[in-house]
Amino acid sequence: MSPRAVLIGAPGSGKSTVGQLLAERLGVAFRDTDADVERTAGKPVSDVFIEDGEEVFRELEADAVRRALAEHDGVLSLGGGAILAEATRELLAGQPVVYLEVGLSNAVQRVGLASARPLLVMNPRSQLKKLMDARRPVYEGLATIIVATDEREPGQIVEEIVEGLKP
Numbered sequence: 576m577s578p579r580a581v582l583i584g585a586p587g588s589g590k591s592t593v594g595q596l597l598a599e600r601l602g603v604a605f606r607d608t609d610a611d612v613e614r615t616a617g618k619p620v621s622d623v624f625i626e627d628g629e630e631v632f633r634e635l636e637a638d639a640v641r642r643a644l645a646e647h648d649g650v651l652s653l654g655g656g657a658i659l660a661e662a663t664r665e666l667l668a669g670q671p672v673v674y675l676e677v678g679l680s681n682a683v684q685r686v687g688l689a690s691a692r693p694l695l696v697m698n699p700r701s702q703l704k705k706l707m708d709a710r711r712p713v714y715e716g717l718a719t720i721i722v723a724t725d726e727r728e729p730g731q732i733v734e735e736i737v738e739g740l741k742p
């Protein structure tokens with residue numbers, strides 16, 4: 576069993592929002608690894624970062640991705656930093672990986688004050704820029720489909736993904 580699509584991209588690229596809509600459009604189940612981590616940890620992602628640290632979060636996340644890739648046959652949205660784990664990058668090879676591209680200004684607008692995103696609490700704009708610059712080549716290298724999201728509605732993005740997934 577493997578997912579119909581795995582969504583990757585920076586925070587604010589719309590993975591969770593577009594993933595949910597894409598699943599509805601395809602008539603399949605939706606799963607988000609952040610929600611899986613929260614269920615396992617019994618607390619919000621931000622509390623895992625604060626109380627246990629990023630390293631513990633990344634371990635829980637890598638585990639959540641591994642399980643979801645093995646069990647889930649719908650749409651799977653990853654957290655923006657999931658691709659930092661080498662094991663995850665290896666597991667993504669051969670999967671239909673959709674990279675949602677977003678520019679800095681759109682991402683900053685979308686994440687807002689970002690209280691739910693612990694990595695962006697201090698100075699969200701410069702943190703996001705650093706993180707996006709470092710990860711962009713990784714996202715690009717893993718993607719089988721790349722979809723631009725700036726100034727576009729989630730519905731339009733979903734239609735482009737559906738087209739891109741056609742064999």
Ligand SMILES: Nc1ncnc2c1ncn2[C@@H]1O[C@H](COP(=O)(O)OP(=O)(O)O)[C@@H](O)[C@H]1O
Binds near residue numbers: 593686729
């Ligand atoms: N294409 C888009 N246009 C405008 N707002 C969007 C778009 N995609 C997502 N959003 C909004 O941006 C915020 C972050 O989206 P989310 O799906 O949580 O991103 P991610 O999971 O990639 O961090 C949400 O408030 C969502 O409604």
Ligand SMILES: O=C(O)C1=C[C@@H](OP(=O)(O)O)[C@@H](O)[C@H](O)C1
Binds near residue numbers: 620653691692693
């Ligand atoms: O980019 C990151 O490192 C993170 C992104 C978040 O998910 P979204 O990309 O869905 O916001 C969440 O997993 C956590 O706050 C860390």
Ligand SMILES: [Mg+2]
Binds near residue numbers: 591592652653
């Ligand atoms: Mg998300």
